[in-house]
Amino acid sequence: MPIENLLRTLLDEPGVVGAALVDGVTGLVYGTVGRAPDAEECSRFAGLVDDHMHIAGGQGGLESIVITGTRHQVVLRSISRRGDPLLLAAALERGPANLALVTRRIDSCGAEVTG
Structure with missing residues (x-):
């Protein structure tokens, strides 16, 4: 499935207004x-x-970041693969979005990207 079509499935989740897939190291946008x-x-x-x-003593690699504003949220999810990790980013409107469901959908998309 083309990347844009896969990302478009995230837009089916209530509150998700946009998504991007990017190389987690170089910033190359897929x-x-x-x-x-x-x-x-x-x-x-x-x-x-x-x-x-890591400087603060954290162990392991980055898994996810959720940035929460008063009206919007951004979810960044690291997707491991051979080579540089990918980063799946989703923009959400805070009111209608269900963060847990969006995170599950992002994980599902991540598995499809690497699978």
Whole structure:
């Protein structure tokens, strides 16, 4: 399934307004749909958080980040694969979105990307 079609399935979740798939290290954008968050900035932010997580004593790799604002949320999910990890980013309207369901759908899309 083409990347844009896979990302478009995320838009079926209530409150999801956009999504992007990006290389987690280089920031190379593989695809975006809707009002996607800035994929390159998401990649930089995830790298910064991952670096500082280790500096602060965190163990293992970055799994996910949820950025919550008063009206919107951004979910960043790291997808392991051979080579650089991918980063799946979804933009949500906070009111209608169910964060748990969106996270499950993102995991499902991540499995399809690497599977």
